[in-house]
Amino acid sequence: METFVFYIFSAFMVLSALMVISVNNPVKAAFFLVLSFFASAAIWLLLEAEFLAIILVIVYVGAVMVLFLFVVMMLDINMVQIKKGFVNNLPLAVAVAIAMFATIFFVVGGESFSQSVFTIPDRHGADYSNVAELGKVLYSDYVYSFEIAAVILLVGIIAAISLTLRRRPNTRHQKIEDQIAVKSKDRLQVVKVDAQPRKYEPAKEEQK
Amino acid sequence: MNFVTPDFMPAMPEIFLLTIVCAILIIDLFLKDESRGATYMLSLIALAATAILSFTGYSQETVTTFNDSFILDPMASILKVAICVVVMGVFIYAKDYLIDRNIYKGEYFILGLFGVMGMMVMVSAGNFLTVYLGLELLSLSMYAMIAMQRDSAIASEAAMKYFILGAIASGMLLYGMSMVYGVTGSLDLANLNKAVSTADRIVMSFGLVFIILGIAFKLGAVPFHMWMPDVYQGSPTSVTLYISSAPKIAAFAMMYRLLVDGLTDMHADWQMILIILSVLSMALGNIIAIAQTNLKRMFAYSTIAHVGFIVMGVLTGTQAGYGASMFYAIVYAIMSVGGFGMIALLSRAGFEADNIDDFKGLNQKSPWFAFIMMAILFSMAGVPPFLGFWAKISVLQEAVNSGLVWLAIVGVVTSVIGAFYYLRVVKVIYFDKPMDNTPIKASMDIRMALSINGVAILALGLYPTALIALCINTFS
Numbered sequence: 001m002e003t004f005v006f007y008i009f010s011a012f013m014v015l016s017a018l019m020v021i022s023v024n025n026p027v028k029a030a031f032f033l034v035l036s037f038f039a040s041a042a043i044w045l046l047l048e049a050e051f052l053a054i055i056l057v058i059v060y061v062g063a064v065m066v067l068f069l070f071v072v073m074m075l076d077i078n079m080v081q082i083k084k085g086f087v088n089n090l091p092l093a094v095a096v097a098i099a100m101f102a103t104i105f106f107v108v109g110g111e112s113f114s115q116s117v118f119t120i121p122d123r124h125g126a127d128y129s130n131v132a133e134l135g136k137v138l139y140s141d142y143v144y145s146f147e148i149a150a151v152i153l154l155v156g157i158i159a160a161i162s163l164t165l166r167r168r169p170n171t172r173h174q175k176i177e178d179q180i181a182v183k184s185k186d187r188l189q190v191v192k193v194d195a196q197p198r199k200y201e202p203a204k205e206e207q208k
Numbered sequence: 209m210n211f212v213t214p215d216f217m218p219a220m221p222e223i224f225l226l227t228i229v230c231a232i233l234i235i236d237l238f239l240k241d242e243s244r245g246a247t248y249m250l251s252l253i254a255l256a257a258t259a260i261l262s263f264t265g266y267s268q269e270t271v272t273t274f275n276d277s278f279i280l281d282p283m284a285s286i287l288k289v290a291i292c293v294v295v296m297g298v299f300i301y302a303k304d305y306l307i308d309r310n311i312y313k314g315e316y317f318i319l320g321l322f323g324v325m326g327m328m329v330m331v332s333a334g335n336f337l338t339v340y341l342g343l344e345l346l347s348l349s350m351y352a353m354i355a356m357q358r359d360s361a362i363a364s365e366a367a368m369k370y371f372i373l374g375a376i377a378s379g380m381l382l383y384g385m386s387m388v389y390g391v392t393g394s395l396d397l398a399n400l401n402k403a404v405s406t407a408d409r410i411v412m413s414f415g416l417v418f419i420i421l422g423i424a425f426k427l428g429a430v431p432f433h434m435w436m437p438d439v440y441q442g443s444p445t446s447v448t449l450y451i452s453s454a455p456k457i458a459a460f461a462m463m464y465r466l467l468v469d470g471l472t473d474m475h476a477d478w479q480m481i482l483i484i485l486s487v488l489s490m491a492l493g494n495i496i497a498i499a500q501t502n503l504k505r506m507f508a509y510s511t512i513a514h515v516g517f518i519v520m521g522v523l524t525g526t527q528a529g530y531g532a533s534m535f536y537a538i539v540y541a542i543m544s545v546g547g548f549g550m551i552a553l554l555s556r557a558g559f560e561a562d563n564i565d566d567f568k569g570l571n572q573k574s575p576w577f578a579f580i581m582m583a584i585l586f587s588m589a590g591v592p593p594f595l596g597f598w599a600k601i602s603v604l605q606e607a608v609n610s611g612l613v614w615l616a617i618v619g620v621v622t623s624v625i626g627a628f629y630y631l632r633v634v635k636v637i638y639f640d641k642p643m644d645n646t647p648i649k650a651s652m653d654i655r656m657a658l659s660i661n662g663v664a665i666l667a668l669g670l671y672p673t674a675l676i677a678l679c680i681n682t683f684s
């Protein structure tokens with residue numbers, strides 16, 4: 001049963017990955033990528049890596065792919081331009097791909113990672129917490145790597161902000177911080193005007 | 209579970225650097241553009257202090273901490289000091305250039321410092337994870353630094369190229385690591401050596417090929433060198449200074465950690481691959497450099513040739529060979545930072561002195577800087593008594609000692625070919641008439657630093673024994 005489920009999801013993953021690079025419409029390609037993420041999350045579930053499976057769905061499907069879809073929809077991608085020369089290069093590309101696949105397959109075929117070399121990992125009961133185990137090694141054995149990963153994220157933030165933040169004084173954009181900080185005094189100015197008797201002036205319009 | 213607090217002392221330079229960079233990041237937010245000099249000074253102080261901390265941490269023993277993911281050995285201490293000193297030079301040379309181009313921002317220094325941190329992590333990496341994370345920290349900082357000059361189309365193009373090719377190389381490296389991890393079940397480089405004998409040999413070699421591919425890309429060895437000329441030329445000189453110098457030291461350390469610390473037992477496998485990389489790099493780099501008229505491109509190809517030498521030292525597989533290679537990497541960084549520093553010195557607002565013709569008649573404008581440029585170029589060409597000569601000879605000696613005489617001959621022949629394009633620039637400096645008579649305008653610190661750099665190349669070349677002995681002793 002488990003093997004059957006594995007093959008189903010593997011087939012889903014491989015086929016949708018193929019579709020990602022072969023469909024014409026970039027939005028459809030993005031959706032196929034989502035499907036292949038789901039399939040790999042399911043395979044992780046089979047491996048009892050629940051936390052990783054959930055993270056894959058939440059982070060990649062939920063956040064990254066949605067952003068990606070936004071970008072794809074905003075850009076005007078001319079597929080005809082990109083596909084130019086596709087048919088001409090196809091035989092060469094297929095030949096290279098098959099050659100690569102064949103060499104890798106013959107060098108590191110299934111034999112090297114088969115069950116005769118590796119024992120099947122132990123099954124854990126329902127009380128086994130994947131998250132707790134991950135957390136334990138992450139904050140003890142791998143704390144150095146974990147901290148460096150945090151620094152990489154910080155660099156990512158700095159890089160993204162410094163590359164996109166630019167002040168353009170001429171554009172008419174809202175200055176939100178000024179709007180929030182505004183007081184009633186700034187908006188309404190009460191000007192005291194002394195009451196004066198009004199002199200009569202003859203209307204000038206009539207003379208024109 | 210029992211949790212043991214790791215020993216933080218060996219990682220003191222990294223911890224100090226991270227703390228102070230975060231402090232500089234916050235301080236820089238509150239600075240006005242006129243007082244950006246404070247960020248510059250603080251960055252230099254941070255680097256100097258980190259170098260001193262690394263130096264005081266020097267010990268002959270190898271210390272590991274953080275569950276073996278951090279190694280502190282003599283090589284790590286020396287390379288960390290070298291990286292900090294070289295990057296100090298980079299910041300000093302870059303300052304005037306950045307001001308002239310209106311890109312004198314705090315981010316340049318902050319990203320540069322984070323890059324230094326990435327290099328330090330790579331230098332003392334103890335397992336696959338830290339090698340990769342250090343590499344990504346360095347690369348990410350460099351991509352952003354290149355792209356920072358937003359109005360320049362050529363800089364954006366360089367950043368894009370570097371980013372995409374760098375991502376592919378990282379992917380290859382990770383693929384190789386995953387293969388090796390798959391058959392050995394160990395991320396630790398130290399454990400890897402124990403596991404090699406029992407592991408599946410074929411899959412190991414397969415993973416090894418991909419790991420070497422990643423390393424070769426980061427070093428810029430042929431045939432993974434395509435990005436270098438475009439990226440060196442396209443980046444602002446302030447950033448070319450950075451990416452061409454210290455990261456090569458870190459790439460050497462990465463090669464050493466992965467191949468020697470991790471996979472010594474597979475020396476016979478990786479030696480053959482490295483020989484091919486080395487021969488191709490020396491030949492192609494030196495020959496194509498002849499055709500260049502742009503100095504930054506020429507230096508890029510000369511870097512490729514130098515990388516061939518760095519690889520040659522490592523592939524001998526002897527302790528002395530690693531020492532010679534390490535010496536070469538440090539010497540290369542000193543020469544490269546000086547060479548690009550000269551370009552930054554002669555450039556001014558709206559003018560890039562990156563063509564060979566821009567150096568015409570430099571001797572008439574400033575005999576002193578003409579002399580320094582000559583020292584740098586002669587050193588790169590490997591003319592005695594300059595420093596580069598000793599670097600070349602120590603690597604060649606080790607190649608001969610380990611029986612690779614033909615490889616040493618290839619090295620010598622390609623170096624002689626390479627001497628042509630260095631001497632052509634020297635000829636232009638001394639015997640041609642200047643194109644214009646604009647005097648060199650530069651602040652005191654860049655003049656001082658370049659003078660020290662040039663004199664160091666000559667002085668260390670006259671008395672090379674101390675530095676050579678330091679590098680050789682680290683591995684014995």
